[in-house]
Amino acid sequence: MPPHVTAEGIRTRELRTVAGREAWFDSEGFFWEPDDWSEAAAQELARDSGIPALDEVQWRVIRFLRDYYGRNGRAPMNRELKAGTDLSLLELERLFPDGIRMGARRLAGLPNPKTCIE
Numbered sequence: 001m002p003p004h005v006t007a008e009g010i011r012t013r014e015l016r017t018v019a020g021r022e023a024w025f026d027s028e029g030f031f032w033e034p035d036d037w038s039e040a041a042a043q044e045l046a047r048d049s050g051i052p053a054l055d056e057v058q059w060r061v062i063r064f065l066r067d068y069y070g071r072n073g074r075a076p077m078n079r080e081l082k083a084g085t086d087l088s089l090l091e092l093e094r095l096f097p098d099g100i101r102m103g104a105r106r107l108a109g110l111p112n113p114k115t116c117i118e
Helices: 039-048 056-072 078-085 089-094 099-107
Strands: 013-018 021-026
Touching: 013 039, 039 099, 056 078, 056 089, 056 099, 078 089, 089 099
Parallel strands: none
Antiparallel strands: 013 021
């Protein structure tokens, strides 16, 4: 059973304050509701992940992810992410210490990939 789902199949969540606002997060630190995301929240979560300040390239990735999700209702596949950002997967992984999933996607406020099928 994944850590964010109980034996009964119920997703777990916790209420946290980020960037001065309360929001629900799943057990892996993903926003429960993508609409709770803000740039200030992304910056605070980035600092918590060891990124002192998001740079222009990181913001380009985050904004691409959010825009793509908003238009398509899902996160981009890796090839779409590469094409949309003009970065290789290795470059993308290096931009975010926690990688694409736990770094870029989480900071962009996208749903946890483990729960996207719900």
